Amino acid sequence: MLEVRNLHSFYGDAHVLHGVSLEVKAGEVVALLGRNGMGKTTLIRSIMRLAQPQMREGSLLWKGEELKHLTPHEVAKKRIALVPQGRRLFPSLTVVEHLTMLKPASAKHGWTVNRVLEMFPRLAERKNHRGNQLSGGERQMLAVGRSLMIDPELVLMDEPSEGLAPVMVQHLETIIADLGKTGLAILLVEQNLYSALSVASRIYVLETGKVVHAASVEEVKKDQAPLMRFLGVH
């Protein structure tokens, strides 16, 4: 469904992605692993067509259609949603406003405010709190809930477990797995290997702007050695 081919992205003169290719099929949860500074967020930002980084080579095919000339809002209109690194909620908006800014509360089709609040009962209790008055876990739930309101077919999740307590990480894994079961494709950027392995069906490892390892989770479970080597865990 999403096919990234030979992607080269730059921040100014800094060449960050050196010909990344990867694929996410419909309804598939794919994890993108790698240490800090390896280009994971750059890749997510490139797919979303955000102003930085600059993509100078390669192609981004979405159901066969090239995305590289689109603006971020056009990409989102193709039903690709972003759960950005650091959540990036809006401090001025309440929980409900985060969800209704795209669709009126009365909307019936696809993801609705009520459906998101049923999925995250904690958010329902904090409906009128503002983005900056929530705990880390609640913020992440809202960031996920907000992304669902565009009725995505693919969600790009950039380190959703970052900074969360272990119990919240587990909760988040359940949510991601549940979302995957609804047929939603997810490209999950993760530093936590075990978290990634528990929800994904395939993994890619990114190192200094290149995909250095690709495997299915079954393969990894049989033999973790190559993966450990690439992640620098010995």
Next chain:
Amino acid sequence: MASLNLVQILNGLTFAALLFIVASGFTLIFGLLRIVNLAHGALYLFGGYVGYTVSGMSGSFALGILASMLAVACLGLFIDQGLLRFVRGFVLREVLLTLGVAFVLNDLALVIWGGDTFSVEVPAILRGAVHIGGTFYPKYRLFVLVLGIFTFIGLWLLLNRTRLGALIRAGVDDAEMVEAMGINIRRVFLATSMLGASLAGLGGTVGGAFLTLYPTADSEILVFSLAIVIIGGSGSLVGAAVGALLVGLLNTIGQVMFPELAYFVIFGPMAAILAFRPLGLFGRAT
């Protein structure tokens, strides 16, 4: 040292109301588009002239207000789509460009209306004075006070009770994230810049009736607007209201009690606020 009386306090409040109308547009544009629109004063004055001409020709004050808001909103559209889009993201160029627009608009106004001082005709119903607290006070200035309050309420409802308002607030917080959610943030920007400009136009006509219109009126109102936005914090409506009240009242107090220090009375406290709250009273880091 003279002391303050009711009339002077009312003068301060009504001046604050006018400043709020103008500065609310300024703060919306500043907060969302991150552009210090130095043409905002020129838009105020231009709007005032348009309001003066249209209300003079039609005999209708309301029509003058509508025409000035519409004309200046169109100017705002042109500045954004016709000029600023070419220097988007280069802060210094944007600011210089708006300064250039201010010069061009002022010269254009000089060509069209000349350098005389004009006063927008006040409708009969708002002429005269009302008896208030043992003194007489001009009805028109009270009208400006009420208009300022209604503008605040209207803008507050727009920002807090509508979807466009939620998008504008979200855009002030994090424009890129709004864009990544499938919203064409450029359209939200454009709507905001036209709304902000139309408020300058409204201020021009309303202010033109009691502060009069003359070639340097734009820079005076611009300096006050800047002070208000800096004190209140950019992009904050409540900040603009509090800033306008402070500046309006301090200006009056300064003129009455320390006439030789009138400007210091405004900019001294502004500097003090900045020293302790660099983002303004209601400003937030983004």
